[in-house]
Amino acid sequence: MCELRVEGTKGIVDLSKCPFEFGSPEFINYHLKNLVSIVNEKPINELIYEEEITFTLPPQGTKTLVEYAKVLAQIEAISLKEEIYGHPSDPQHNRRIEILKKFLKYAYMNPVSASRLLEEYKEPTPDKAVFMKGYQIFKGWLAGILKTFKKTKLYQLVEKTGDLRNAFLSLVGLHSLYFVNVVALELPKTAVPLKDPKAKYKLDFGLEVQIYEVPERDMYIYYLRNPILEGLSKELKKMLKELIAAEMRESFTNADYSILFNLKVNEYKSYFMETAILNNIKITPKEALVMAREAASWVVGLGSPIENIALDSENVTDIYIDSENSPLYLDHREFGIVHTLFRYNRELLERAFKNMVFSEKGKKFDATNPIVDVVVKRLNMRCHLQRPPATFEELQGALRIMSEEPFTYAQYLFFKSFTPFFAGYDDVMVTLGSSEAVLGIKGSGKTSFTAAKIAAIGPGKRIIPIQDIWEIPVRAYRKRGFHIGAAKVASADYEGQYRGGAMDLVSMANALLRMGDAALIINEVRSRLAVQGIINLLNTQPGVFLLYNLHAESLDDIRDRLELVFGIPAASMFATDRYTFLKKIQYGRKGKTHRVLGYEYESDRKNKKFVKIFEFERGKSIETSTIKALFINNEIASSRDFSKLDLRELSKEIEISFVPPALSRRSADTGISAEQYILQAFYKGKVFYDVYKASMDTGVKELLYLDFFLKANTLANKILVDLESETGEVDFGEAQKRWEIEFKPLVKRELQLLKVSK
DSSP: OOOEEEETTEEEEEGGGOSSOTTSHHHHHHHHHHHHHHTTTSOOOEEEEESSSEEEEOHHHHHHHHHHHHHHHHHHHHHTOGGGGOOTTSTTHHHHHHHHHHHHHHHTTOHHHHHHHHHTOOOOOOSSGGGHHHHHHHHHHHHHHHHHHHHSHHHHHHHHHSSHHHHHHHHHTEEEOSSSSOEEEOOOTTOEEOOSGGGEEEOGGGOEEEEEEEGGGTEEEEEEEOHHHHTOOHHHHHHHHHHHHHHTTSOOTTSOHHHHHHHHHHHHHHHHHHHHHHTTOOOOHHHHHHHHHHHHHHHTSSOHHHHHHHTTTTTEEEEEEOSTTSEEEEEETTTEEEEEEEEOOHHHHHHHHHHHHHTSTTOOOBTTBOEEEEEEGGGTEEEEEEOTTSSSSOOEEEEEEOOSSOOOHHHHHHTTSSOHHHHHHHHHHHHTTOOEEEEESTTSSHHHHHHHTHHHHOTTSOEEEESSGGGSOHHHHHTTTOOBOOBOOOOGGGTTSOOTTOOOHHHHHHHHHHTOOOEEEEOOOOSHHHHHHHHHHHHHSTTOEEEEEEEOSSHHHHHHIIIIISOOOGGGGGGSSEEEEEEEEOSSTTOOOEEEEEEEEEEETTTTEEEEEEEEEOOSSTTTOEEEETTBOSGGGGOSOOTTOOHHHHHHHOOBSOOOHHHHHHHHHHTOOHHHHHHHHHHHHHHHHHHHHHHHHHTOGGGGSHHHHHHHHHHHHHHHHHHOOTTSOOOHHHHHHHHHHHHHHHHHHHHHHHHHHO
16 A cells, blocks of 8 residues: 655655556545644654655645644644534534544545635524534634644645645645646656757647756756647636547547547547637637647647647657556667656557557457557558566557658768768668678667668659567658558568468568569568578579668677578678668767767678678777778768768779678679779769758758659769770769769759748
8 A cells, every 4th residue: 555654754655556546536546544643753854755756745835734734733633622613412522523623534535625624614603502512612713723724835835726635735746637637747846948959849739848957967858838728728727628528538549540540630629719709718710720739648648748749750760668557768869868748547448459459450458368569651650569467567668759750861960970972872782782781780770771771762663661660760761652561571570470471581582583573571580580581582582672671789799690590601791792880979978879880891702701891990089980881992982071082093093902792792793893883883973972062051951852862863873874885884974973963953943842842
């Protein structure tokens, strides 16, 4: 139970054993009764509530609760004195006992109602002199009780905040969301807004984000508010609260959750506008829309906090839920792990999880299916959920916000993840169809980088993503003319089991290749069969174009896993042309997390070794760090600045220390010299750099995105085709000259289009 134990002058409540939600009326009632029983025996100077996070009541807050408990204890003692009720034969005797009993009951639930009870208590003047003294004594006691009771700080706080729950929560530094019964944290008084320009921005529907730092806790806070919602009139707030309460009693089990949220937003918006007009309440269309989203978020969505954070997909990658009543926290692209002030109680978290599961037909989440992965297409969110018996009585979730638009090489230059030459070289090798494994730890950007390569493959080749394809934005490429046919395979979780006709990865990949040549993209390789299947594909079908990613930090990791875990000879690793390792780095303890290339190897099949061709070279900051091209001696190859690149001069002065083995094989296959491909990598690096620079110079971030990137890349490739000789040679000095002439009007036209569309 929620028992209060006293250690010295500290009162401690272990909430892990408490059946009531912290801050609920039931908890406060029980807690105050415990305090009343203890305050006269032991001094309490500090109250501590131990939960997933510990709440310590400040000294003044403790004093406020203890003072109130002492007054109630005194009133309880007074209520036991028989002499205050007058003569037992007085007709009002029992009524006097009942009024004090009722007062004490109310005092634990609603102090204002308790005081009103005494204020409104009336009894007739006794008609017998023998009862007059008792009448006057009781009246005096009531006046004294009422005066003392109303002087307590807690009573005055209840008058100010509206009810006992809000008063208690304000003492602890919490508050309750107005529209639903859920407790949220208050922004710490020591929190300081970050001065970084990226720490403050606006989202749709009037939402505002400010990142705060709490110095003494070494943490950031994601402070999300909606001024439109906060500024609603009392009448509109009441209308919204009543609708949410009524609609949450409804069941939508058989509804189509792919469209239900939007249908409800439209329905609620109309309801609010019509009701406001009928009741002569002022409302604007924007207010009605914001209210409708708030209602739909709680009724058929994932709850207002998660729904609103999901709108910040440009900055937030993941939302984490450790358990009910624990604050949500998230992974921010700029500031890493950031805490929020939002928490869900058990009831609301169960509802949010239920709505997530209903979003994907056929999924179950119960005691026999305690772990589930579902995709909420509406939010482009992948949700991994867990419940008992897979957890210790808790509900847990990790929600990945998937990008609707894939990254481009120009965006990687913007984030300082790559150098222009590396981006250009990667484009060339993907264009040549070199198989590649993209590796790194969780959250290093493997899937994003794998998806970005599709732009280099181009619309002229059949592309088939298989296995966990949700995180690869297939539709974004399809609507731009790419030939992508996604294939579904049996989940790795059910490896070796029959799952209603779903084929395993190996069988599916072989079947797809029998239909014709294609670039296969396999995302998130986890299982033994998947690894074996990839190795078999690469070794039995030489030249197959396969891109895949998996968790690993080094070549030794892969070698050990193949040999020790899967029983596959390490020599089979040479079938993959390239191994690209991504890593996460920081500068300083609180520095932003950067996702960069760590190093890249190519397979030398003839000499049975792996040759490192790129390596991250750390500087004092991300700007002074670089990705060193180990096979080129020219400094420009490792530079982040391609503004002064002159390909005409470089083609005369290029110093190649060695030819990377995978490039050497492709060069032999095509009959085009390795030097030509390296110069092409410089040329494409210049293209990507100019796209990035145009975005910076104009302040138009859309120039970094897929639509314009594809236009620029198509122009660059067209120039190469136009200038290519019969032997495959290209004058890259001339190519650069043409590119620089034709790129400027391309940017001008795009800016005009963007201006019109906005």
